[in-house]
Amino acid sequence: MNPLSRLVFELSKLPGIGEKSATRLAYFILNQDGAYASGLAQALLDAKTKLRYCSQCFNFSEEESCEICIDTARDRALICVVERPSDVTPLEKTGSYRGVYHVLHGLLSPMDGVGPEDLRMKELFSRLKQADVSEVIFALNPSVEGEATTLYLSRLLKPVGIKVSQVAYGIPFGGTIEFTDRQTLGKALENRTEMQK
């Protein structure tokens, strides 16, 4: 395979990048000066070699513990449970969450053979034993697996006396009633909030 085809081939393995897009990207890269290709190549290698999982929350981290976990300004009594590392950034961007996180690295899915032992659940329980946690907030994607995982963990946590909550699911900002799917609309009705006049 020649270098151009090889680059197109490697780029087209990326999600959402078909052969046409990969070709367009490859030609773009060839048209930039050499610093761009080597900068991207270095970033790829560094990201893969320098990042590991935080020993506490299992988000990606350069160090043993991630920046959020070592930040003394964060409230350790509040743990937000997410499915994947990529869920942390959007939650951080809200600017309204000051607790810490716990990344499960998946959701319960008996159909796919994913059980509790395949997720970072044991590690969540150890954290709850070690630290004084007052509330666990579930922020899992609204799906059958997300709901099942939230329910499963909630049932284990509640008896221990920990407050368990779930982010609200409903009509997104910018969305319309007309084009909102049945499940979301059902959730939006179920979780309606009383007007404070």
Next chain:
Amino acid sequence: MNPLSRLVFELSKLPGIGEKSATRLAYFILNQDGAYASGLAQALLDAKTKLRYCSQCFNFSEEESCEICIDTARDRALICVVERPSDVTPLEKTGSYRGVYHVLHGLLSPMDGVGPEDLRMKELFSRLKQADVSEVIFALNPSVEGEATTLYLSRLLKPVGIKVSQVAYGIPFGGTIEFTDRQTLGKALENRTEMQK
């Protein structure tokens, strides 16, 4: 900048890749095994260091002359003029062209200060002098600059006695009269072909 942000930053320089897509790609890469990141990194470096311009047609090539130019089965009397290296692949995919190419690396654009000396025009004329060329086919994008470049070169080539042609511009397959823009429809009318009954 941490390795993850750096990778997102480098990826988001790619055309059509915003910060959100770049973040999605970065997490995808982090979830693959290390071989993927290093494979892509190597492909980037190789593409940029091993490829240069073919000394004849100015398409990308690993060698002094590209695979098309050294292919003895290709008809050297037929030169197809294109704007960019990325225009060669789709023309090759038609499977119906057996001539060679010439990449101009741009189009005439006085507004942007791009004149004949900024394009590979001199090199095209040298080729015409050296080899026995019977026809030059212009396959430039249908735009003001494309038309101007075709016209400019055509006026210089015709007096030399070389047949000059241009690919047909018209309604694309899968397109509809209703949604075809004015210029295309105008061209389609202008270039109408007589029915052979």
